[in-house]
Amino acid sequence: MRTITTFLLFVITLFTLNSLNAQQDYKAKIEALKEQKEKITEQEKEALKFEVSEINQRFDQGSISVQEASTLKEAAAKKRALNIENRLAIIDNKIDLLERNQGELLTDISSDSISDGQIRIGIDFNGKEGESFIFNTRNWKRELKYDRRTYSDFVLAVGFNNAIIEGQSLNDSPYQLAGSRFFELGWQWRTRVFQNTNFLRLNYGFSFQFNGLKIKDNQYLVLNDQGNAELQDFDFELQKAKFRMDNLVFPVHLEFGPSKLKKTEKTMRYSLHNQFRLGIGAYGGFNLGTRQKLKYEQDGDKVKDKLKRDYNTNDLIYGLSAYAGFDGVLLYLKYDLNPIFKDAAVEQRNVSLGLRFDL
Numbered sequence: 347m348r349t350i351t352t353f354l355l356f357v358i359t360l361f362t363l364n365s366l367n368a369q370q371d372y373k374a375k376i377e378a379l380k381e382q383k384e385k386i387t388e389q390e391k392e393a394l395k396f397e398v399s400e401i402n403q404r405f406d407q408g409s410i411s412v413q414e415a416s417t418l419k420e421a422a423a424k425k426r427a428l429n430i431e432n433r434l435a436i437i438d439n440k441i442d443l444l445e446r447n448q449g450e451l452l453t454d455i456s457s458d459s460i461s462d463g464q465i466r467i468g469i470d471f472n473g474k475e476g477e478s479f480i481f482n483t484r485n486w487k488r489e490l491k492y493d494r495r496t497y498s499d500f501v502l503a504v505g506f507n508n509a510i511i512e513g514q515s516l517n518d519s520p521y522q523l524a525g526s527r528f529f530e531l532g533w534q535w536r537t538r539v540f541q542n543t544n545f546l547r548l549n550y551g552f553s554f555q556f557n558g559l560k561i562k563d564n565q566y567l568v569l570n571d572q573g574n575a576e577l578q579d580f581d582f583e584l585q586k587a588k589f590r591m592d593n594l595v596f597p598v599h600l601e602f603g604p605s606k607l608k609k610t611e612k613t614m615r616y617s618l619h620n621q622f623r624l625g626i627g628a629y630g631g632f633n634l635g636t637r638q639k640l641k642y643e644q645d646g647d648k649v650k651d652k653l654k655r656d657y658n659t660n661d662l663i664y665g666l667s668a669y670a671g672f673d674g675v676l677l678y679l680k681y682d683l684n685p686i687f688k689d690a691a692v693e694q695r696n697v698s699l700g701l702r703f704d705l
Contacts, residue, residue, distance in 0.1 A: 376444050379437050386433045389612075392492055394426040396614060399542050429611075493614050496537045498551075503530040503678050505700010507557050509686060512693045520577055525560030525588075528698040536601065544607075544616035549599040549625060554592070554634075555663075557696050561587040567638055567657060575658045575687045586641040591686070591696070592634045593663045599627030620673050629680070630664040660684045669702050678702035 398419055405415040507528035508521050516523065532553025539546045561567065565577040566587045580587070603623040605616040636659050640651040667680035682696040 376441055379441050379444075383434055383437050386437070387430055389492065390426045390430045390433075393611070393614075394422055396493065397422040397426075403542050490612060492612065496535055498533065498535045499674070499704040501530070501532045501534050501551070501553060501702065501704055503700055503702040504528070505678065505698055507559065507696065507698045509559060509694040510681070510697050520562060520565065522560040522562050525562075527558050528700065529556045529558075530554065530702075532597075534597070534704070538616065544605040545602065547601040549601050549627070550597070552594065552596050552631075553629075554594055556590060556592055557698065558588055558590045559696075561589060566640060569655075569658060572689075573658060574689050574691070576691075580640070580642070582642045582644055584640060584642050586639065588639045589636070589657075590639075591636050591659060593631055594634055595629040595631030595663055597627060597629035597667060599625040599667070599669075601625040618673065622670075622672055623676065624668075624670045625676075626668045628664070628666050630662070633659055633661050633663055658688050659686060660688055665696075671702075674704040676702040676704070 401410070401415050401418045401422070404410050405412070410418070505528055506523065507526045508516055508519055508523060510516070511519060530553050532551055534549050534551030534553075537548045537550075538544050539548055561577065564580055564584050564587075566580050566584065567575055567589050568578050570576050601623055602625075603618070604621050605618050606621065608615045608617055635654065636657045637652065637654040638657070640649075640653070642649055662684060663682060664684055665680060665682040667678070669676040669678045671677055678698075678700050680698045684695070685693040686696055687694060
């Protein structure tokens with residue numbers, strides 16, 4: 347008898363908890379729907395604000411008359427008002443249905459609860475909801491913004507590298523033109539400067555630059571007695587002599603160029619796909635390290651020396667850069683305004699030309 351009583355108490359408790367959870371379940375759904383109502387009005391008003399701004403811009407440019415602008419604004423306002431009315435009516439009907447039936451509906455609305463920003467975890471018995479828990483997922487995912495002004499890209503650049511030497515041309519450079527190369531990788535953010543046009547963008551971010559100089563004429567880089575870097579003849583026949591500078595820089599560019607406007611009921615985006623782009627800017631940063639690699643033969647043995655030293659290079663890096671091209675493939679030029687070496691008798695400044703890819 348005691349066992350039966352205990353079992354009945356357990357069943358009654360489980361039934362009570364299930365009823366309370368079901369009540370909390372449908373109330374949570376109603377609260378989520380009410381939150382949706384507030385967001386609907388805000389979203390439609392924001393969309394109307396943008397459309398009116400676009401109409402004003404067309405009027406300022408002289409492409410439409412005062413009467414045409416007024417007609418377009420009235421049509422846009424009417425459309426947005428009807429959108430609000432219809433979308434709110436749908437939400438109100440859902441709320442009425444839930445309240446009238448206290449969440450006990452014949453149709454499966456679990457998918458609706460998910461679309462409303464919730465998920466349900468529980469066990470169903472014979473097609474009816476049993477013990478369950480409702481979790482709000484609105485804070486788990488990023489809100490879809492109607493107007494997105496900032497984008498980000500991975501930046502990759504490769505090409506030829508050399509040095510502009512005071513009083514000399516590139517043809518007189520002690521570094522090989524084809525053998526000296528640079529490599530750059532980084533991350534950038536691209537922000538639209540003006541509210542209603544994407545013609546001008548501000549690009550900013552960080553990059554790691556690896557500038558290599560391949561030394562010719564069997565010379566290599568050394569520090570003389572005064573502590574200054576200079577090129578000297580090597581004692582053996584060099585197969586390779588390469589000097590490399592590793593930098594961390596923070597580039598900033600003003601980017602110009604057209605874009606395509608893509609609008610839907612929920613989003614407004616500017617696309618640079620297959621569009622011409624021109625960027626002009628500067629960069630500044632730090633020298634992370636310098637090293638020299640030498641390959642040669644000594645007494646019949648192949649020798650590789652990797653020398654990681656200061657070489658009296660400048661710690662601060664700053665310069666000018668520019669790029670131009672279509673979509674994400676761009677011709678890229680950068681020039682260091684700082685001399686490569688401190689206190690050098692003849693100043694040398696790094697220059698690079700290659701291709702840049704915004705991925």
